[in-house]
Amino acid sequence: MASLAADEIRLRVERDWDRIQEVLREKIALQSVSARGITAEHMKRSAEFVAEELRKVGVDAKVAQASNEDGTAGAWEVIGSKIVDPAAPTVLLYAHHDVQPVPDKNEWNTDPFVATQIGDRLYGRGAADDGGGIAIHSGALKALGDDLKVNIKVFIEGEEEMGSPSFIPFIEAHRDEFDADVIIVADSGNWSADIPSLTTSLRGNTCVDVTVKALEHPVHSGQFGGPILDANTLAAMLVASMYDANGDLNVPGVLAEEPIGGLQRDLDEASVREDSGAVASYRFAGTGSLASRMWTKPSVTVIGFDAHPVEGSFNVIAPETTFRLSLRTAPNQRPEEAQEALAAFLVSHAPFGAEVSVERGENGMGWAMDPNAVATTDALEAMEEAFGVAPINKGEGGSIPFIPELQRIFPSAQVLVTGPEDPKANAHSPNESISLPGLKNNVITEALLLDKLGK
Incomplete structure (x- = not known):
């Protein structure tokens, strides 16, 4: 026919x-x-x-x-x-x-x-x-x-x-x-x-909960502050260690890809700025096309953080904290493979010898x-x-x-x-x-x- x-x-x-x-x-x-x-x-x-x-x-x-x-x-x-x-x-x-x-x-x-x-x-x-x-x-x-x-x-x-x-x-x-x-x-x-x-x-997704522990109990920041960093600061250092100077995720074993089937047209930066509500002074992180950064390269987002609220805060060094990371994985990488690579990196990059433990969450291919x-x-x-x-x-x-x-x-x-x-x-x-x-x-x-x- x-x-x-x-x-x-x-x-x-x-x-x-x-x-x-x-x-x-x-x-x-x-x-x-x-x-x-x-x-x-x-x-x-x-x-x-x-x-x-x-x-x-x-x-x-x-x-x-x-x-x-x-x-x-x-x-x-x-x-x-x-x-x-x-x-x-x-x-x-x-x-x-x-x-x-x-x-x-x-x-x-x-x-x-x-x-x-x-x-x-x-x-x-x-x-x-x-x-x-x-x-x-x-x-x-x-x-x-x-x-x-x-x-x-x-x-x-x-x-x-x-x-x-x-x-x-x-x-x-x-x-x-x-x-x-x-x-x-x-x-x-x-x-x-x-x-x-x-x-x-479509990118995959995996989550991990990360606990950073520096002390067995809270202590006064005036008495011990200096040689002892609070767990929130150590956690921030740990998060920052995942990125290079350009803002690219740099975790061995977490893979990146280029757009599938080639890139006919890159995303418009002005449109992405407007759609995302980025403040005028913010410079986009990472290198390569915007499309690859948003579609096929991995990205990590801190989606939860256990810290004392500003309201009611006091001069105490937090002994430990937990934060949750959401990792968007490259389309073809198995998420459990990326999850293990991320977990290994976090444990091995514990700032100043703090205890770092990782609890694995769900994976989506x-x-x-x-x-x-x-x-x-x-x-x-x-x-x-x-x-x-x-x-x-x-x-x-x-x-x-x-x-x-x-x-x-x-x-x-x-x-x-x-x-x-x-x-x-x-x-x-x-x-x-x-x-x-x-x-x-x-x-x-x-x-x-x-x-x-x-x-």
Whole structure:
């Protein structure tokens, strides 16, 4: 069967555009906040809505409740399939139907659970993350209709915003319903609303709690201060020892990488400054491209520190302290390997012979796209045809643990990470929104990609 032309797919999406937007509007109104209870009735209603919308575009979809590893009830998940030819390639489409909470509605300019269009953007909680992903899958399948040439499997998760505790048990219990040649994860975003991107990599993550001890008990700072440094100062010295003069992390065994698939365009420093809220005098740490520093090189953050508050402080030398380090690892490094390297470094660099002990925390593997995979080439071609401009691939500095888990469970599958977000989307924040022109082009992209994968 011949491939569909981009113009034909665009025409079909235009005809279906009102329905696609309505799916997203109704999804926002469901208030599917998983933090209110992943097993709750409102999450079941959300799953049932998504399953019904998928059935409307030809997917044999159903709602199933996951179980946690301890056997307790888990999230309401949506799974389904559309088999066109047992000999054809199979594509798994992923999104999630749960959304982030809204702690304070007063921080929003609109009602977060009433879809509101302002200009060319649609505002509402879950508009981009990940109602947009659901709308993309629905629109692409509707556009292809009877011309679909690949088998489709669908998994719309109900607890992604809660860390996916029942994700692995659910997949293990439904392995046949997930097995695919290509997995499209529509939960990331584009370089901008007008420039498409594949997400090429995700950093891993590991944590350690570090205790620094100098004394058996507190002592007066006037009596012993000088030869004896307080544990907080020693801890600060220990943290500082991880970096070189340029601010690059310099821990043997903790690896760094360059952007996966090459770097088409570096991040704009002015934009990063504005987005991060960096004070004008602050000079960015590290060397190399900003992209590599934020996507593929390791970074350590002190995310917790046990020290006496300023209020009520007094002249005592703190005998010991504990701090927590979060280490973002290069996409291809095993996090437990980096964790051990970090722990060994910290113990061996104890300042002035202080006692340093390290308690290991949880590990999450990073992920790197295969830039040479056939599906990658097809996706990049589809993006350029849909958006009319060449894509700019980008990594993510954060971690999405279920993606490497999918790759681990299905090692032969080609994984593509796409998505509806752009830098203005404000996912997880007040005034979340989605670009409607960007959404339309994302639908066209996925339809084109599915068509190409069927060749």
